[in-house]
Amino acid sequence: MADQFDLECRDVVKKFDAFTAVDSISIAIPKGSFFSILGPSGCGKTTLLRMLAGFQAPTSGDILINGSSVLGVPPNRRPVNMVFQHLALFPMMNVAENVAYGLKRRGVDRSTIEKKVNDTLARVGLPDSGPKQISQLSGGQKQRIAIARCLVLEPAVLLLDEPLGALDLKLREHMKVELKQLQNEIGTTFVYITHDQSEALVMSDQVAVMNAGRFEQVGAPQDLYYSPQTAFVAGFVGESNRWKGTVGKTQGDQIVINLPTGGSVVASRVVHPELSEGQTVDVFVRPEAIAIDGQGKTDNAIGAKVENVLFNGAASSVQVRDSATGHEMTVALPQTGAFANLKAGDTVNLTWAAEQTRCFAKSEKQGAAA
Amino acid sequence: MTTSTGKAGAMRVGALLLAMPLLLWLFLLVILPHVDLLLVSLRERISYGKYEFSLINYIEFFVEPLYWNTYVRTAVMSLMATVLTLMIGFPVSYYIAKVMRGKGKNVLFLLCLIPFWVSELVRTFGWMILLRESGVISNFLQWAGIADGPIEMLYNDATIMVGLVYTSMLFMVVPLVSVLDSLDDSLIEAGYDLGGNAFTVTRDIVIPHAMPGIASGCIVVFMLTLGNYLTPNLLGGKDSLWFTEQIYTQFITRFNWESGSAFGFLLLVLSSLIVWIGLKLSRQTLSETVS
Amino acid sequence: MSKKHGALRGSLLGLTALAGMVMLGQTAQAEELRLLTWGGYVPDDVVAEFEAETGIDVEVTLSNNEEMISKLRATGGGGFDLAQPSQDRIASAQLEHNIYKPIDLSKIDASLFIPSMLEATKANTTLDGEVYGVPQIWGTDGLVLNTAEASTVKDYIDLCSDEVAGKVSYRLRRPTLIAFAFSMGMDPFAAYNDEAAYQEILDKVEAKLIECKPNVKTYWEGSDSLLNLIRSGEVVAAMAWDAGGWTLNNDNPDMNFVAPSSGALGWVDTFAIPRKAENEEAAYKWINFVMKPEIAARITAASSYYTASNGASSLLDEAQRKQFETSFPQEALDNINWYPPVPAGLEAIEGKTLDRVKAAQSN
The missing domain is CATH 3.40.190.10 (Periplasmic binding protein-like II)
Incomplete structure (x- = not known):
């Protein structure tokens, strides 16, 4: 069993004095997968990663790599390598020396080092860059060298600490694809931490959403998006319109959620069999689930006034205000260009199916973290 | 056209005026005295108030082994003091810059500064009170039963070395702390992550990064040590033999300004030469080191 | 243009005048005697009494023979109004560096000095017929x-x-x-x-x-x-x-x-006047003041140094005289080089x- 997982955490806890940074995390990461840990800054994901790399020791719990515990094993003896947030390439060495550094420390002979370095540089698409100085590289090239420097050591697990954070947007989009491709080709297990949901969703086989030291939900990107299990995940992964409300009467398949502002939202009893009357809930509806002046299901129907048109090509949306409750909402515009003429001040009818409404019984913790 | 050149001219005059204090300072307080020193060093006293051009002062230096020995001894001791200061200062600086966090860091840094709140003379006398035969340490050792009789710890080369290293420490620690502060922690962690140990990470990453700081610290410490007068003189006693002492003696007790000037010049040559060699060996440039 | 220059000249004049006034003010308010001497030669209470009597501030710089000559040589005999080199080091330093000016013997009360010591010192510090030193303290x-x-x-x-x-x-x-x-x-x-x-x-x-x-x-x-x-x-x-x-x-x-x-x-430390002394009058006043037997005796009592002041020794207390006699029996006294x-x-x-x-x- 154990060798199916490159990396396993069992009830890992890390406390700094009274503060618990990582609160009994247990995961098993399958061999060869791209695993992301997604969470806001301060959620404990960096601490978790540093424990995996060996820079910090867990307060309790166990970490296993290739099936054996690495507690007490220093970072230089662990079969994991890390790509740092700012890459941490050694400016005092050239590219080849950077890549060769780990091999040299292992006492690999000179000719093998040279061969492996060249192979690895070719694999990341930068052959012949060996003699270059680090300062001569572009942002994307540095990225690739940082990865090459780890890959050349053939680690069981490659840890990546928000390595795209420092890049500009365009390059970041490009590197997302490249990283995923690279991981596909080489088959090394990647553990990638980020606060950018788009990075996590695009690249990962599995994503763990982390909040306040705990995993809220672990699953495929689609699961997280379409079936969030906590209010935090619903709010953090993807855009959502959000209300607070109280569960009211059930009418057939539909549950009415009363909003404090006077209006109400309808949810589906099939989706939410657990809700009971009088519960306080957080209510989420994705912008793209709402139709403008459309057909389809009209379990929820709202008249609203357009306040802003946010044109962004395929990702365009409008900000509207509910005429009855004054609640502000975001609605995605269909990509057909049907509403290209919509402008501020227009009145629109918004509709969505009861199944699209997600409710989460309110708990103090989740409410605060979102 | 004419107006623009006029403007440029005015700008140039402005820049010149701005640079005036610096130029005056350089000329009046640095260049002029040195030229004077050089001229004085190149003359020989013939009789009362009569002097002639001569290289006798320099020849004297090379012919008389006494001055030579002192010269070489001062250089060697200064180099040793510099290396020792570096060897002690580096771990201290690393600890301050990389291990300590928050308040403790400032406190430690201040502790390094404290000895400099009193003058060098007072500091040196402090050492004398500690180390002399009837001093604190000697008495303590006798009281603790470790020593049978009073121990004289003053007036030897080891004591001079201790005093010099102590006096120089701050000048090594300050540039080292600032250069180590600028070293991204993740570079060190990356070094470990890639399989390095404490020794290889220090050798391959920390020291290359700190090289400008090491060079500037060493230059300052070396110059200060070479030019130190009080510490070797007071702690070294009858065998101190420091070249600045020799210069002082020539000027003040021998009234021999000519050979004192020549010695001064030779000291300048020595320090420039050694600093130059040091920069060459460490592949640093002076401009890098100074900035 | 000319107007500007005029303004400039005006302000320069003003500055000069101001500077002049400041300098005048300084000399008027504080007459000063800058004394280059040895440790122990000028007890605080003697300085205080002199200042009270004459209104002259005494600024004391402690030194030794070599430093005194070096300091005066560096300034060509400036910076001090009165120096106290040993009698044997005056003539050669004067010949070599020209740092002293002759003593005006008419301004010194010769009766305050032990005659033999005054004569010996004068003889040893004479250059080209001019006397450059008079004795104060011997030891x-x-x-x-x-x-x-x-x-x-x-x-x-x-x-x-x-x-x-x-x-x-x-x-x-x-x-x-x-x-x-x-x-x-x-x-x-x-x-x-x-x-x-x-x-x-x-x-x-x-x-x-x-x-x-x-x-x-x-x-x-x-x-x-x-x-x-x-x-x-x-x-x-x-x-x-x-x-x-x-x-x-x-x-x-x-x-x-x-x-x-x-x-x-045996050595004798003297009074000698630096060539560029600014307040010679104060220097003579000081000499005549500290050579008075009661002042000289106080200096000896405080520092154990003996002075060339005539009659001071009779004012010393018994213990001090005894100390001297123990160290210097007559034959030892005669044996001094x-x-x-x-x-x-x-x-x-x-x-x-x-x-x-x-x-x-x-x-």
Whole structure:
């Protein structure tokens, strides 16, 4: 069993004095997968990663790599390598020396080092860059060298600490694809931490959403998006319109959620069999689930006034205000260009199916973290 | 056209005026005295108030082994003091810059500064009170039963070395702390992550990064040590033999300004030469080191 | 343009006037006497009394013979209004560096001085018929001993004996060379004007001092640090000034000044006026003030230094007179070797000798 997982955490806890940074995390990461840990800054994901790399020791719990515990094993003896947030390439060495550094420390002979370095540089698409100085590289090239420097050591697990954070947007989009491709080709297990949901969703086989030291939900990107299990995940992964409300009467398949502002939202009893009357809930509806002046299901129907048109090509949306409750909402515009003429001040009818409404019984913790 | 050149001219005059204090300072307080020193060093006293051009002062230096020995001894001791200061200062600086966090860091840094709140003379006398035969340490050792009789710890080369290293420490620690502060922690962690140990990470990453700081610290410490007068003189006693002492003696007790000037010049040559060699060996440039 | 210049000139004039006024103000409000002297020669209460009597502020700078000459040489005789070099170091320094101006003897009350000492000093400091120094304080170089532990030391040369090994101190200065020469049975003063003979003496002294170096704890520089070394017991025998020995004797009867058998070396420190002195009048006032018997006696009481003031010794208390007589029985007094004026250039030869002694390794 154990060798199916490159990396396993069992009830890992890390406390700094009274503060618990990582609160009994247990995961098993399958061999060869791209695993992301997604969470806001301060959620404990960096601490978790540093424990995996060996820079910090867990307060309790166990970490296993290739099936054996690495507690007490220093970072230089662990079969994991890390790509740092700012890459941490050694400016005092050239590219080849950077890549060769780990091999040299292992006492690999000179000719093998040279061969492996060249192979690895070719694999990341930068052959012949060996003699270059680090300062001569572009942002994307540095990225690739940082990865090459780890890959050349053939680690069981490659840890990546928000390595795209420092890049500009365009390059970041490009590197997302490249990283995923690279991981596909080489088959090394990647553990990638980020606060950018788009990075996590695009690249990962599995994503763990982390909040306040705990995993809220672990699953495929689609699961997280379409079936969030906590209010935090619903709010953090993807855009959502959000209300607070109280569960009211059930009418057939539909549950009415009363909003404090006077209006109400309808949810589906099939989706939410657990809700009971009088519960306080957080209510989420994705912008793209709402139709403008459309057909389809009209379990929820709202008249609203357009306040802003946010044109962004395929990702365009409008900000509207509910005429009855004054609640502000975001609605995605269909990509057909049907509403290209919509402008501020227009009145629109918004509709969505009861199944699209997600409710989460309110708990103090989740409410605060979102 | 004419107006623009006029403007440029005015700008140039402005820049010149701005640079005036610096130029005056350089000329009046640095260049002029040195030229004077050089001229004085190149003359020989013939009789009362009569002097002639001569290289006798320099020849004297090379012919008389006494001055030579002192010269070489001062250089060697200064180099040793510099290396020792570096060897002690580096771990201290690393600890301050990389291990300590928050308040403790400032406190430690201040502790390094404290000895400099009193003058060098007072500091040196402090050492004398500690180390002399009837001093604190000697008495303590006798009281603790470790020593049978009073121990004289003053007036030897080891004591001079201790005093010099102590006096120089701050000048090594300050540039080292600032250069180590600028070293991204993740570079060190990356070094470990890639399989390095404490020794290889220090050798391959920390020291290359700190090289400008090491060079500037060493230059300052070396110059200060070479030019130190009080510490070797007071702690070294009858065998101190420091070249600045020799210069002082020539000027003040021998009234021999000519050979004192020549010695001064030779000291300048020595320090420039050694600093130059040091920069060459460490592949640093002076401009890098100074900035 | 011209207007601008006018304004500029105006403001410059204003500045000059202001500066002038400031300077006038300064001289008017504080007349000053800048005194270059030795430690212990000017007790605070004497300065205070002088300031009260004359309204002249005294600014004291402590120094020694070599530094005094160096300081005055550097400024061409400026920066001070009155200096106190030893009588034997005046004529050569004046000849070489021209740093003093002749003393106007008419402004000095000769009756305040012991006549023989005044005459001897005048003779030794005369150059081209002009007198450059008058005596203030005299004393001797000899042995300061902790007699309980260094009873075998009778002469300078005994400082090199095994009985006091490691517990000896002396200065590495010219008086030490002279003292050892006498102690070794030679007469350096007689060879003053014969460079070759003097060199020969120096070579012998040099050999002796190098041989003696392991015996030496440290070469002392300031008399305070020497007294500390003796008080703490780290040094039991030293060549030093008589006054230092008497100061120690006040606290510990075992410690005292002993005139060595080859004779103490007598020195006289003088008043000399630097060539660029700005307040000569104050300098003469000071001389006539401190030479008054009651003031001179107070200086001696405070510092143990004897003065050339006529009649001061009769004002001293019994204990101090007794101390003096113990150290200087009549034959020892007669045996004092008084320094003759140092010929110029001699210091250079001596310097080499001292350098070589300093450089010799003792262990």
